[in-house]
Amino acid sequence: MDTAERLDLVTRYTDEVVETEELETLLAEGNPSVYIGYAPTGEMHIGHFTTIRKLADFLRADLDVTVLVADLHAHLDDEKSPFELLDARVKYYQEAIEGMVEAAGADPSDITFVRGMDYQLDEEYSLEMYRMAAETTIARTQRAASEVVRESDSPNLGGLIYPLMQSLDVKALDADIAYGGIDQRGIYMLSRELLPEHDHDKPVCLFAPLLAGLTGDKMSSSExxxxxxxxxxxxxxxxxxxxxxxxxxxxxxxxxxxxxxxxxxxxxxxxxxxxxxxxxxxxxxxxxxxxxxxxxxxxxxxxxxxxxxxxxxxxxxxxxxxxxxxxxxxxxxxxxxxxxxxxx
RNA sequence: CCGCCCUUAGCUCAGACUGGUAGAGCAGUCGACUGUAGAUCGACUUGCCCCCCGUUCAAAUCGGGGAGGGCGGACCA
CATH class of the missing domain: 1.10.240.10 (Tyrosyl-Transfer RNA Synthetase)
Incomplete structure (x- = not known):
């Protein structure tokens, strides 16, 4: 498969690529790594399927695919998942994701699954997060996370740490490409600002469209x-x-x-x-x-x-x-x- | 550590001063109209009124205590 075919496969059915030229270069140079993170909060639904289905495309284009089950993020975002339930939800998410990968016609064993807390508590990671916190304003962080983290009149600090960690995950997982729903755009644009200061290349960003809800509004996981x-x-x-x-x-x-x-x-x-x-x-x-x-x-x-x-x-x-x-x-x-x- | 405010339907909130066991909007459910749904009509449902104790014939409402949340002050050698 030549680079143009792979580029087409990787980008089809996506909403946006930042930037296509960068992606093309990555593909021309070899087999880039791509990662997507899911915070194990509510039950998975068909909206997740649209993002997961594309992992089959990535595999066919010879990308190195990693799925992060971001357990700590699930708790940091307004305690959407109680801390005691994280283990159970990680297990459920991995099983559901594997099922969707299989349903999309790919082999789940070709994907690397990583659990957030397996590396996010490491000394190196923690220290770098603190340094990031020191150099990033609250306003910048809030803006990055506004589409992802739950809004509230009295937001918790966890929601601000969330986008910093997600940015750091790109580096920790050594991802060339950050993939996710278009709602993740704000966070990964922050990543592109921050990571060059932290010895990692700007990730190429690939965004899947978010499906409309069936009731005429945006799809809501609570509805x-x-x-x-x-x-x-x-x-x-x-x-x-x-x-x-x-x-x-x-x-x-x-x-x-x-x-x-x-x-x-x-x-x-x-x-x-x-x-x-x-x-x-x-x-x-x-x-x-x-x-x-x-x-x-x-x-x-x-x-x-x-x-x-x-x-x-x-x-x-x-x-x-x-x-x-x-x-x-x-x-x-x-x-x-x-x-x-x-x-x- | 101190002070003030908040907690009522799935959600946002009214009702509390002047006790009589609860309301609105939205959501939801069901009909009518459409070859779907929506919109529009029509009907309907929803509650440990945060918890405990007390006063009272009677407490969402008054008093005391507690929990959770918010805001402010103080402390800053």
Whole structure:
């Protein structure tokens, strides 16, 4: 595979690359390392899938892929995860992530999993963090973390340490590329400012789009109807998709279309299959799409009705998460121990 | 260490002065209308009123104590 092909593979379905030229250089020089961090807080959902699915692309482009399960971050961010629950949540996150990697058509054993506290308490790391704290203003730190860390009238200090540590993680994991959802942009822009002062190259940043919620607003992890959970049964998935905001002909802020674009088609593409929409004869009969653009065009022209789109999408989404759901329901103790409140 | 303020529905809060076991908005649920959803109508649901003790026929409300959170002061050899 030549550099142009790899570049295309690495960047497809992303929202932004900072900077493409830098990425191209990295790829031309060898096999760069990329990392993504997940703070094990709430239950994982289909939004995580869009970021994880791309790890399969990275592996195919011969990147060195590391997934950080950032346990300490999960606690630093307004104690989203109680300290005692970190172990259980790390276990659950790793299992869920491996399931999603597999569902995306890659081999989880090709990925290096790292747990935050395994190195974040090291003397060298700690000392460097203090030095970073000394040289960074509160305002700069807040601005960096504002999209990630929970907002509050009385913010905790942990939320300010959070972006500093995340920046340091790039160095500690020796990552050439920092990958994450576009919400992480602020933090990694800070990293690009800070790291050159700390003997590490500016990371190339790669951002995945954040899926719109199903209810018409931003996807909210606390609003159950706005997202599909990995453990949702096929019936629940269908219901959620059916309840989704989806105005006819409107391709903006349409959660259903985004699911189709960023989840269904990439996975179908991997399997070399097309998207089949079953439609009653009275409305024109079945439709078959080879790529998202065709589908979007038909939806925009109102040739494709939301009800038909929803029926098909519900099935495909359910199908995509099926192996992950099975993997998690096979080991119910993982969720039960990670979220004792919800699973008693 | 001292002082002041806050804690009521999933969320934001009203009610407290003038005791009679609770309300609004948003969210949610269900119908109607749409070949989906939303919007719009119509209906509905929601509560250890932070905890304990006391006063009282009766306490979210008054008194005392406690917990959690916020703000300020003091201390700065």
């Amino acid at each position: 159950d109807g706005s997202k599909v959970n990995l453990t949702d049964s096929p019936a629940v998935v269908r219901d959620k998709i059916d309840d989704a905001y989806c105005p006819m002909g409107d391709v903006e802020d349409n959660g259903v279309l985004e699911y189709v674009q960023y989840l269904v088609f990439p996975v179908l593409d991997e399997r070399d299959e097309s998207f089949v929409i079953e439609r009653p004869d009275e409305y024109g009969g079945d439709l078959v799409y080879e790529d998202y653009q065709q589908l979007e065009a038909d939806f925009e022209s109102e040739e494709l009705h939301p009800a038909d789109l929803k029926n098909a999408t519900g099935e495909y989404i359910s199908d995509v998460i099926d192996p992950v759901r099975e993997r998690l329901t096979d080991r119910p103790e993982l969720l039960a121990e990670a979220y004792p409140e919800s699973y008693e």
